Amino acid sequence: MSNHPTATMRAMVLTAPNAAFVSSTVARPTPRAGEVLVRILASGVNPLDTKIRAGKAEHARHPLPGVLGMDLAGTVEAVGPQVEGFKPGDEVYGFTGGIGGLQGSLAEFAAVDSQLLARKPANLSMREAAALPLVVITAWEGLVDRARLGPGQRVLIHGGAGGVGHVSVQIALALGAEVFATGSAGQAAYIRSLGATPIDHATTPVEEYLAQHTEGKGFDVVYDTVGGPVLDASFLAVRRYTGHVLSCLGWGTHALAPLSFRGASYSGVFTLLPILTGEGRAHHGEILAQATALIERGLLMPRMDPQHFTLDTVEAAHARVTSGQALGKVVVDVSADAGTR
Incomplete structure (x- = not known):
């Protein structure tokens, strides 16, 4: 391949578990049939990204050396054969790789399956859009695809201020549900600001909040976004x-x-399957298209961590997530234009 600048790109490459990211010049991918070449402006960082980096995600293996980063937002640079619905210049977002051997978003470009993409919400910046794909898909597959949530139902979201949790709260409210969410005392004001009733998980036993909020009957839908003993508590909280x-x-x-x-x-939600198996990818794009409609109506917004990171500070971005101190979604600005709308 030619060394002409247009044929290469910058990417942050992970060579071994827990190793430092290496800034590398690599070949720019060429979109194949059904793929879109995206110029990446922002890359979302999820807790799963940090687990993959640490080699602790058996369910989401990514061969190394490789490029991490599951969520992206950017502009379409080129389209491969047999692509419909996208053209160069379109602003898009999606959960497109970073697992299963598919190149991730900590790079300037990625060739991705066009079925995984949707039009970026017009009222979000690239960095805001990059915060959403994985968590939106996870929330949607649970509440809409599995639970068939509808108006008037009472929903309990465990971890309502977290990544999947805060999106689940907003989607449930948009669907007309009455929403309750567990969190810490310090998260109560934020949960309330979303329109949900906060429940202090540290001080309120299941029996108490069932009696207080459901006359002891239990919730119609309980979404556990935390795991471990919280799932056991969910079994006690359901109608x-x-x-x-x-x-x-x-x-x-x-x-x-x-x-x-x-x-x-009970339903398990495992959103990685379409990426890992290739089966059901179009549904991910469909979910994000419906999320775009909610976002543009003002019914769904990401909570963003105030700190900014670039490809040069990816290490710090990952550390921000693993520290547990992030006050919202952490995003890496791949381009200086990531924050503009």
């Missing part, structure tokens, strides 16, 4: 017969008796 427990982190070993004694349902 009899018609209740539905969802979890995007239900990977442990759990006693099903509390759920069975309620005659309730």
Whole structure:
């Protein structure tokens, strides 16, 4: 391949688990049939990105050396054969790689399956859009695809101020549900600002908040975005017969008796399957297109961590996520234009 500048790009390459990212000049990908070449302006950082980097995500392996970063926002640079609905210059966002051997978004360009993309919301900056794909898809697959959430239902979101949680709260409200969300005492004001009723998970037993908010009957839908003992608590919090427990982190070993004694349902949400298997990718693009409509109506907004990061400070961006101190989604500005709308 030619060394002409247009044939290469900058990428942050991970060579081994827990290694430092290496700023590298690599070949710019060429879109194949069904793919779009995206000029990446912003790359979202999820907790899963940091686990993949640490080699602790068996369910999301990414061969090394490789480029991490699952979420992106940017502009279409070129389209491959058999691509419909996108043209050069279009602003897009999506969960497009960074696992399963697909190049991630910590790079200036990526050739991605066009089915995974949607039009970027016009009222969001690139960095705001890059904060959303994985968490929106995770929230949507649980609340809409599995629980079929509708108006008037009572929903409990565990971890309502977290990445998946704060999006789940907003989607549930947009669907007409009455929403309650667990969090710390310090997160109560933010949860309330979204329109949900906060529940202090540290001081309020399940039986108490069931009595207070559901007359002891339980919630119609409970979404566990935390995992571990929170999923066990979810089995106790769901309504009899018609209740539905969802979890995007239900990977442990759990006693099903509390759920069975309620005659309730459980669904696991595993949003990586379309990336890993190639099956069902178009639905991810469809979810994001519907999310764009909600965002442009003012019904869904990402909570952004105030700190800014670039490709030169990717290490600090990952550290911000692993520290647990981020006050919203962490995004890497791949371009200086990432923050403009």
